[in-house]
Amino acid sequence: MMIKDIKEEGKISLLCLITKCEKGKTQKETPYLSLNLEDASGLLDAKFWNLTEEQVGKYKVGMVVEATGDVIIHRGAIQLRVRSLTPKPEEDMSQFVRQAPMNRMELEQSISNLIEQMKDGVVKDVLVAVLEKNKHDYYSYPAATKNHHAFPGGLAYHSLCMAKMAICVSEQYPFLDIDLLIAGILLHDVGKIKEFTQPVLPEYSIEGNLLGHITIVACMIDEASKELGVQDDEDVLLMKHMVLSHHGKMEYGSPVLPMIPEAEVLSLLDNLDSRMFMMKESLDATQPGKFGPRVFALENRMLYKRKKGNE
Numbered sequence: 619m620m621i622k623d624i625k626e627e628g629k630i631s632l633l634c635l636i637t638k639c640e641k642g643k644t645q646k647e648t649p650y651l652s653l654n655l656e657d658a659s660g661l662l663d664a665k666f667w668n669l670t671e672e673q674v675g676k677y678k679v680g681m682v683v684e685a686t687g688d689v690i691i692h693r694g695a696i697q698l699r700v701r702s703l704t705p706k707p708e709e710d711m712s713q714f715v716r717q718a719p720m721n722r723m724e725l726e727q728s729i730s731n732l733i734e735q736m737k738d739g740v741v742k743d744v745l746v747a748v749l750e751k752n753k754h755d756y757y758s759y760p761a762a763t764k765n766h767h768a769f770p771g772g773l774a775y776h777s778l779c780m781a782k783m784a785i786c787v788s789e790q791y792p793f794l795d796i797d798l799l800i801a802g803i804l805l806h807d808v809g810k811i812k813e814f815t816q817p818v819l820p821e822y823s824i825e826g827n828l829l830g831h832i833t834i835v836a837c838m839i840d841e842a843s844k845e846l847g848v849q850d851d852e853d854v855l856l857m858k859h860m861v862l863s864h865h866g867k868m869e870y871g872s873p874v875l876p877m878i879p880e881a882e883v884l885s886l887l888d889n890l891d892s893r894m895f896m897m898k899e900s901l902d903a904t905q906p907g908k909f910g911p912r913v914f915a916l917e918n919r920m921l922y923k924r925k926k927g928n929e
Contacts, residue, residue, distance in 0.1 A: 619631070619632045620632070620657055620658070620659040620660070621634065621655070621656070621657050621659050621661065621662045622660045623659070624662065624689055626689070627688070627689050627691060628689055629686075629687070629688055629689075630686070630689055630698070631684060631685070631686040632655075632657065632684070632685055633657065633682065633683075633684055633685075633706065633714070634655040634656060634657045634662070634682070634683060634685055634714060635655070635656045635657065635680070635681070635682050635683075635711050635714035636653060636654070636655060636656075636677060636678065636679055636682075636683060636703075637655070637661070637679060637715075637819065638653060638654035638679065639651060639652075639653055639678055639679050640652045640653075641674050644667075648667075648668055648669070649669045649670065649671055649673070649674045650667045650668070650669055650674070651665070651666040651669065651674055651677060651700075652664075652665060653665070653666060653677075653700070655685055655698065656714060656715060658713065658714060658715065658716060658717065659716070660902070660903075661716070661899070661903070662696070662697075662698055662903075663692075663695065663696070663697045663698070663903070663911070664687070664698040664699075664700050665697065665698075665700065666703065667699070667700075676705075677703060677705075679819060680711060680819055681705055681707075681711075682705070682706045682707070682709035682711050682714055683703045683706060684702075684703070684706055685698065685700055685702070685703055686701050686702045686704075687699050687701040687702070688701070691905055691908075692911075693908075693909070693910075693911055694904050694905050694909045694910055694911075694923075695903045695904050695908075695911050696903050696904075696905075711818065711819070712818050715769055715770060715819075716769040717769055717770055718767075718769060718770070718771030718774070718775035719775065720771070720775060720778075721771075722757045722758075722771065725757055725771060725774045725775060725778060726757060729749075729774065729777075729781075729804065732781055732804070733745065733749075733800075733804075736797045736801075737797055739853070740843075740846075740848045740851045740853040740854060741797050741798055741853050742797065742801070743846055743848070744801070744839060744842050744843050744846065744848065744853075744854060744857060745801040745804060745857075747842035747845065747846060748805060748808060748838050748839060748842045749805075749808070751838075751842070752808055752838070755811035756773065756774055756808060757773075758770055758771065758811075759771075759772070759811045759817050759820070760773060760810075761773045761775075761776040761777075761807055761810065761892075762810075763814065763822070765896055765915045766893075766915075767892070767895055770817040770818060773807050773808070773810055773811070776807065776891060776892070777803055777804050777806070777807060779891050780803045780884075780887045780888060781800050781803045781804060783887050783890070783891070784796070784799050784800060784803055784883065784884075784887060785800075791879070791883075793879070794879055794883065795880055798856060798857065798880045799860075799880040799883060799884065801857055801860070802860030802861060802864070802881065802884045803884055803887065803888075805835055805838075805839070805857070805860070805861055806835065806861050806864045806884060806888065807831060807835075808835055808838065809830075809831030809832065809833070809834030809835035809838065809861075810826075812831070812834050813825065813826030813829075813830065813834060814826060830871065832861060832862055832864070832865070832872065832873070836858045836861055836862055839854065839857055839858050839861070840858070856878060856880075859874065859877065859881055860878075860880060860881050860884055862874050863875055863876040863877065863881045863885065864876075864881070864884050864885050864888055865885065865888075866885035866886075866888075866889065893916065896913060896915055896916055897913075897916070897921055900913050900916075900921045901921055901923045904921065904923040905923065906923050906924065906925045906926075907923070907924075907925040908922075908923060909921065909922050910922075910923065
């Protein structure tokens with residue numbers, strides 16, 4: 619059985635990867651584990667109750683296990699009440715993580731098509747230089763360690779989704795520089811290939827903690843522009859502004875606020891795509907006519923899944 623096939627309450631057994639493993643204690647001081655179990659089809663919230671201190675120490679993130687237990691509907695969402703977790707060290711954990719909805723070849727071709735439609739110039743040259751230098755990792759890394767597009771290929775897929783929306787936005791607002799907007803979108807998260815340690819179950823690297831992906835991208839643009847001899851061109855300055863301001867607010871990590879329309883659109887589309895992803899993920903685990911669990915990254919809101927709606 620795959621996680622996506624779980625639709626109702628009952629006993630199950632499945633092979634999965636532990637992607638969250640948090641220890642806790644009940645009011646009676648009994649240890650338990652709060653888990654996220656994942657396979658290539660989806661994510662499952664799980665609780666393993668009534669453990670000993672020795673038992674809670676046996677499990678950690680990155681372990682492939684055979685999980686058996688009872689599926690229950692808890693607060694409108696599917697949850698597994700674990701009865702046993704059997705480690706399967708012989709299994710390859712990379713086979714138990716979700717992938718982008720498009721494979722690498724499809725992502726590369728789609729992004730290549732976007733770039734081919736750009737006019738020749740500094741923006742295109744710098745974009746191509748940065749992406750070519752980081753091509754392997756760009757299509758392998760996630761867009762985040764959790765919350766949204768946190769799977770191999772998520773970085774490129776998230777950027778492609780934003781670029782598709784940007785084309786629609788530019789049709790409504792033709793004064794936008796579509797090449798600058800697309801370039802900013804495709805570059806805005808590329809620094810995460812250095813901010814994170816690896817594509818599968820990444821942690822923050824030393825460089826990531828000390829600099830952050832926004833600063834890393836700006837440095838990549840600087841390096842590419844100097845190699846091309848265009849470091850003093852205004853377009854390079856605007857490209858750096860796009861990535862430096864893409865979190866939209868200083869309290870969210872951007873050193874500056876968006877000061878050109880293209881930067882504003884980039885920030886809005888980044889927020890929109892990440893939030894829609896998190897909303898869909900929550901609704902996928904929620905029963906029709908019920909509210910799902912609170913989503914911390916969405917202001918701790920509960921989302922309602924309508925009884926009749928689009929699948």
